[in-house]
Amino acid sequence: MTDLAASSPIPERRARSQAWWNAVNAWLLLLPAAVLLVAFTHWPILATIRHSLFITKRNGSEVFVGTDSYRAMAADPIFWKALVNNFWFALGTIPTSIALALIMAVWVNRNMRGRGFLRLAYFTPTVLPMIAVANIWLFFYTPDYGALDQLRGLFGLGGWNWLGDPSTVMGCLIVMVIWKEAGFFMIFYLAALQQLSPDLEEAASIEGASRWYTFRRITFPLLMPTTLFVAINAVINSFKLVDHLVIMTKGGPNNASTLLLYYIYEVAFTFQDSSYAATLTVVLLMLLSGIALLKFGYLDRRIHYQ
Amino acid sequence: MLMAAALAVLSMGARPAAAVDLTMYYPVAVGGPVTKIIDDMVSRFEKDNPDVKVTAVYAGNYTDTMTKAMTAMKGGQPPQLSVLLSTDVFTLMDENAIVPFDDLVGDKAWFKEFYPAFMANGQVDGKTWSIPFQRSTIVLYWNKDAFKEAGLDPEKAPASWDEMVEMSKKLVKKEGANTTRWGVEIPTTGYGYWMLQALAIENGQKMMNEAGTEVYLTAPKTVGALDYWVDLSRKHNVMPTGSIDWATLRTDFLEGKTAMMWHTTGNLTAVKDAAKFQFGVAMLPAKERRGSPTGGGSFYIFKNASAEQQKAAVKFIQWMTAPERAAEWSMKTGYVAVSPAAYKTKAMEDYAKGFPQATVARDQLEHAVPELSVHENGRIYKFVNDAVQAAVTGSQKPQEALAAAQAQSDRVLRAAK
Numbered sequence: 203m204t205d206l207a208a209s210s211p212i213p214e215r216r217a218r219s220q221a222w223w224n225a226v227n228a229w230l231l232l233l234p235a236a237v238l239l240v241a242f243t244h245w246p247i248l249a250t251i252r253h254s255l256f257i258t259k260r261n262g263s264e265v266f267v268g269t270d271s272y273r274a275m276a277a278d279p280i281f282w283k284a285l286v287n288n289f290w291f292a293l294g295t296i297p298t299s300i301a302l303a304l305i306m307a308v309w310v311n312r313n314m315r316g317r318g319f320l321r322l323a324y325f326t327p328t329v330l331p332m333i334a335v336a337n338i339w340l341f342f343y344t345p346d347y348g349a350l351d352q353l354r355g356l357f358g359l360g361g362w363n364w365l366g367d368p369s370t371v372m373g374c375l376i377v378m379v380i381w382k383e384a385g386f387f388m389i390f391y392l393a394a395l396q397q398l399s400p401d402l403e404e405a406a407s408i409e410g411a412s413r414w415y416t417f418r419r420i421t422f423p424l425l426m427p428t429t430l431f432v433a434i435n436a437v438i439n440s441f442k443l444v445d446h447l448v449i450m451t452k453g454g455p456n457n458a459s460t461l462l463l464y465y466i467y468e469v470a471f472t473f474q475d476s477s478y479a480a481t482l483t484v485v486l487l488m489l490l491s492g493i494a495l496l497k498f499g500y501l502d503r504r505i506h507y508q
Numbered sequence: 509m510l511m512a513a514a515l516a517v518l519s520m521g522a523r524p525a526a527a528v529d530l531t532m533y534y535p536v537a538v539g540g541p542v543t544k545i546i547d548d549m550v551s552r553f554e555k556d557n558p559d560v561k562v563t564a565v566y567a568g569n570y571t572d573t574m575t576k577a578m579t580a581m582k583g584g585q586p587p588q589l590s591v592l593l594s595t596d597v598f599t600l601m602d603e604n605a606i607v608p609f610d611d612l613v614g615d616k617a618w619f620k621e622f623y624p625a626f627m628a629n630g631q632v633d634g635k636t637w638s639i640p641f642q643r644s645t646i647v648l649y650w651n652k653d654a655f656k657e658a659g660l661d662p663e664k665a666p667a668s669w670d671e672m673v674e675m676s677k678k679l680v681k682k683e684g685a686n687t688t689r690w691g692v693e694i695p696t697t698g699y700g701y702w703m704l705q706a707l708a709i710e711n712g713q714k715m716m717n718e719a720g721t722e723v724y725l726t727a728p729k730t731v732g733a734l735d736y737w738v739d740l741s742r743k744h745n746v747m748p749t750g751s752i753d754w755a756t757l758r759t760d761f762l763e764g765k766t767a768m769m770w771h772t773t774g775n776l777t778a779v780k781d782a783a784k785f786q787f788g789v790a791m792l793p794a795k796e797r798r799g800s801p802t803g804g805g806s807f808y809i810f811k812n813a814s815a816e817q818q819k820a821a822v823k824f825i826q827w828m829t830a831p832e833r834a835a836e837w838s839m840k841t842g843y844v845a846v847s848p849a850a851y852k853t854k855a856m857e858d859y860a861k862g863f864p865q866a867t868v869a870r871d872q873l874e875h876a877v878p879e880l881s882v883h884e885n886g887r888i889y890k891f892v893n894d895a896v897q898a899a900v901t902g903s904q905k906p907q908e909a910l911a912a913a914q915a916q917s918d919r920v921l922r923a924a925k
Contacts, residue, residue: 345750346686346688346765359685359686360685360687361687363748363750363751366697366751367750367901368903452697454697454893454894455750455897455900455901456903457894458901458903468890471575471578471579472571472575472886473884473886473887473890474578474582474886
């Protein structure tokens with residue numbers, strides 16, 4: 203090795219400078235993304251964690267309070283309520299919307315009449331603006347003369363205050379979000395299904411596998427990367443819901459529909475308590491990081507990528 | 509989200525111009541074409557005063573507008589003036605956001621032109637921090653046609669709590685399991701604290717001290733007020749159970765879904781324009797006494813505005829609250845005109861002759877009490893609103909719900925003392 207290097211110093215130097223240029227080039231190419239990532243992700247995370255340990259006095263000066271805000275949070279019933287609500291909300295929306303998306307995608311992937319129309323119909327909820335969606339569903343849920351209660355009326359049932367009752371408000375939001383998300387996730391499944399080689403299915407049918415067996419043992423496993431991607435998005439969305447709450451319930455009645463991010467918004471902007479909002483944000487951050495770790499550390503390894 | 513807020517604020521930055529530029533945020537909490545009315549008034553002001561340019565920004569309901577103004581201020585680009593809840597005064601003072609009018613106006617006799625009940629909310633520490641604009645009291649709207657149909661005197665609204673229950677029972681109409689008309693509805697979302705305060709006043713109980721450092725939520729008469737409210741739905745079955753939405757209640761009344769509603773007088777003109785039936789407006793019924801909190805929005809001037817802008821803002825506010833304009837505003841919306849002189853204008857006198865409902869809220873002023881206003885207002889309102897909702901939805905007894913709200917309020921207000 204040394205001999206070789208000694209005998210041909212010039213190519214080695216060239217190779218080294220080439221490597222150096224490659225590195226510079228790579229860093230330059232990465233720079234825009236890195237700058238954005240640091241400016242809008244890493245720096246705010248650090249600033250938020252720092253801010254959660256301080257409180258800002260009325261005169262603008264900052265006072266270090268250590269973990270005081272975290273202790274206050276542990277004693278804050280609304281925070282716990284929001285957290286529990288968020289758990290049920292995630293559990294209510296994620297599996298159902300993914301399952302529905304898969305069923306719809308398989309359904310509209312087949313050759314049939316009106317396929318384009320059906321695909322469009324499934325996708326429509328996704329392209330509607332959030333606020334419009336909230337207003338449409340507000341009409342469905344209006345007690346007594348809303349669409350839902352008119353339907354109940356046909357069966358001789360009385361009106362129900364859907365969004366005004368703590369026992370039904372969360373269910374109402376979950377149904378609405380499933381309606382909105384399933385069509386969106388369907389698009390990813392549809393794309394994935396069309397990427398699958400038809401050879402596999404043909405081979406399976408020659409072997410005499412039933413349609414259900416083919417789906418269960420061949421199609422579904424091959425869709426796992428998509429499922430994971432969709433699941434991650436669904437989790438993020440379940441923590442991201444604010445718009446609908448603002449329009450439909452304001453987190454009420456009595457916090458029955460308050461989710462974590464809505465509470466953070468309320469604390470930060472309505473109460474102007476940015477340090478407590480930072481504390482709550484750190485919790486949200488930890489939850490999402492935990493989920494990300496689960497994805498990269500565990501799920502990713504168990505999935506077959508083509 | 510912070511970024512988006514900051515961008516929104518930046519994009520509204522100052523425009524270079526020879527005239528003084530003013531940005532004003534204002535809320536809409538009632539029905540009707542309020543933004544159009546405001547735009548029209550602003551453009552007439554600009555015609556009268558070419559040296560001042562006003563950008564009026566509709567910013568949502570009261571809470572949203574306050575949120576927007578405070579966020580803009582923290583982003584370094586506050587509006588120069590805003591219409592905000594009269595009760596936001598402590599919060600705005602605590603945040604060092606506003607300047608008192610005393611230092612800006614030459615002649616303080618101006619303050620005396622307004623109804624004292626409306627000025628009371630804005631006067632703290634011997635200074636005047638706000639000028640009343642879209643002010644209100646809660647009034648009772650009743651559907652005369654429904655009263656007739658139920659065999660009640662259509663010209664007589666309930667005068668006491670008991671009477672309201674009795675009349676309501678007669679007004680409830682059922683079709684099978686479905687209630688097609690309720691007796692009365694009191695809104696619980698958004699401004700639940702305001703309605704509870706009305707009931708507490710009528711029951712003979714104040715809800716806060718003048719310094720804005722204490723609330724009295726567990727006083728037996730406050731609890732009694734919430735008990736009565738909850739009983740309307742759960743014991744007497746004359747009001748729907750669950751929460752009742754502030755914004756859709758007007759529609760419920762107009763659709764005949766409820767025979768009576770408690771709502772701000774600010775909705776009067778919207779109801780008048782849309783009602784397909786005869787309706788009346790009355791003072792709220794009494795228990796120990798009559799009473800309603802005052803409510804609604806006042807003008808504030810922000811500290812960061814330049815001296816020139818502050819002067820222009822005062823000029824604008826004086827123009828907007830002058831008797832003729834106050835009368836016009838009252839006729840177009842239903843809000844109480846802010847000065848007695850407004851009711852003496854010819855336009856207003858003629859209007860009230862044909863539509864006597866227009867003066868009920870003003871007449872109620874003599875029984876009125878300043879609206880609940882304390883330090884950390886946003887938080888306290890949430891605690892009280894949550895308690896009201898917990899009680900009307902049946903998840904907690906009024907006593908428990910208010911005790912929880914009191915404990916939370918005490919903790920928050922400790923810092924303000």
